[in-house]
Amino acid sequence: MMQFCNLKKQYQELKPEIDNAIAQVLDHGFYIGGPEVGQIENSCAEYVGVDHAIACSSGTDALVLALMAYDVTYGDYVITTPFTFIATAEAIALVGAKPVFVDIDPDTYNISPSKLEELLKTTDIPAEKLRGIIAVDLYGQCADYDNIREVMKGHDLFLIQDAAQSFGATYKGVQAGAQGDIGTTSFFPAKPFGCYGDGGMVFTSNDELNRKIGWLRNHGQNERYNHKIIGINGRLDAMQCAVLNAKFDRFTLTEVKNRNNVANKYMEFLQPLADSGKITLPYVMPDSIHVWAQFTLQAEHRDELMAYLQLAEIPSAIHYPKPLHLQEAFSDLGHQEGDFPVSEAMGKKVISLPMCAYKEDAEIEEVCDVITMFYRKKG
Numbered sequence: 381m382m383q384f385c386n387l388k389k390q391y392q393e394l395k396p397e398i399d400n401a402i403a404q405v406l407d408h409g410f411y412i413g414g415p416e417v418g419q420i421e422n423s424c425a426e427y428v429g430v431d432h433a434i435a436c437s438s439g440t441d442a443l444v445l446a447l448m449a450y451d452v453t454y455g456d457y458v459i460t461t462p463f464t465f466i467a468t469a470e471a472i473a474l475v476g477a478k479p480v481f482v483d484i485d486p487d488t489y490n491i492s493p494s495k496l497e498e499l500l501k502t503t504d505i506p507a508e509k510l511r512g513i514i515a516v517d518l519y520g521q522c523a524d525y526d527n528i529r530e531v532m533k534g535h536d537l538f539l540i541q542d543a544a545q546s547f548g549a550t551y552k553g554v555q556a557g558a559q560g561d562i563g564t565t566s567f568f569p570a571k572p573f574g575c576y577g578d579g580g581m582v583f584t585s586n587d588e589l590n591r592k593i594g595w596l597r598n599h600g601q602n603e604r605y606n607h608k609i610i611g612i613n614g615r616l617d618a619m620q621c622a623v624l625n626a627k628f629d630r631f632t633l634t635e636v637k638n639r640n641n642v643a644n645k646y647m648e649f650l651q652p653l654a655d656s657g658k659i660t661l662p663y664v665m666p667d668s669i670h671v672w673a674q675f676t677l678q679a680e681h682r683d684e685l686m687a688y689l690q691l692a693e694i695p696s697a698i699h700y701p702k703p704l705h706l707q708e709a710f711s712d713l714g715h716q717e718g719d720f721p722v723s724e725a726m727g728k729k730v731i732s733l734p735m736c737a738y739k740e741d742a743e744i745e746e747v748c749d750v751i752t753m754f755y756r757k758k759g
């Protein structure tokens with residue numbers, strides 16, 4: 381079976397650096413809060429172009445920490461997209477608030493600024509209870525932040541950028557993670573910049589938020605056994621930071637480009653099928669660099685195509701089959717089918733193909749040949 385994401389290959393290529401970084405942690409023994417943590421925070425803050433980066437235990441906890449930093453709580457509402465991994469809306473629910481969904485743009489799959497504007501004009505949620513927006517950079521492409529900011533004008537709302545899938549991408553020359561008041565990302569292994577376990581990071585240029593998030597991720601401590609506020613155990617351990625440090629240059633200098641090369645090859649090989657209307661290739665916004673956390677297209681007869689790929693031992697995935705407003709976990713919100721039609725339609729059409737910085741041309745060609753064969757047989 382072909383690998384969806386050739387992570388072992390990456391390890392083989394970086395083995396000396398990674399082994400050495402891990403050995404150093406074992407040597408000094410500061411497994412929690414060792415010097416590797418500050419090192420990756422500094423590298424990431426500089427790369428993203430923000431004043432502060434706070435390493436934490438996962439992309440989910442990064443979102444929880446961001447919401448806790450704004451004291452989001454019971455009775456509050458936070459706007460987000462229903463077409464995302466559950467963690468985005470789950471974080472809102474975890475702090476006691478309710479997600480308010482806004483449908484997506486059909487080209488980018490990200491929250492639609494015009495639908496956001498409509499919601500802000502028509503909602504009867506009291507202004508003091510509607511606290512902010514979490515925009516998600518789905519599949520590795522930044523949301524349309526200029527237009528999101530534009531429609532937010534005159535509303536007292538925070539903007540959190542869920543860059544779990546987009547670390548390494550840019551929007552109008554600015555790195556993902558720097559578009560919101562707070563940005564968050566995930567270092568889950570299969571993410572563009574992944575560690576070898578769970579991990580995440582929070583970005584901000586606001587000194588006060590930085591200080592508070594620093595306390596929140598470590599049980600609300602400002603100094604040892606002095607707890608200013610209620611926090612969580614949301615730290616990232618030194619071992620994972622060591623892995624990230626060892627991978628950092630390779631990711632920023634080579635892998636982002638490689639991911640784009642892989643995506644361009646897919647685009648080239650699949651263009652004839654797009655021309656014949658069988659598939660819709662991903663759309664990349666002008667002034668934007670995609671990082672291709674997923675290479676996701678819309679396909680006619682999607683489920684049959686997946687089964688056909690499976691027979692050829694090619695893995696594929698659906699990100700995401702059921703939008704969040706239709707998930708049982710959010711049934712208390714009282715939504716039904718038809719509430720967010722674009723998200724619902726995309727859930728039935730999208731398919732993600734094997735993707736990573738180490739995909740070889742032959743693998744990409746094989747995937748595209750099998751897809752072409754499928755549509756040839758379908759007629």
Ligand SMILES: Cc1ncc(COP(=O)(O)O)c(C=O)c1O
Binds near residue numbers: 464467468568578
């Ligand atoms: C958009 C989005 N937000 C948040 C997360 C949560 O990240 P983690 O798995 O590191 O908790 C993910 C992970 O898949 C994600 O895709």
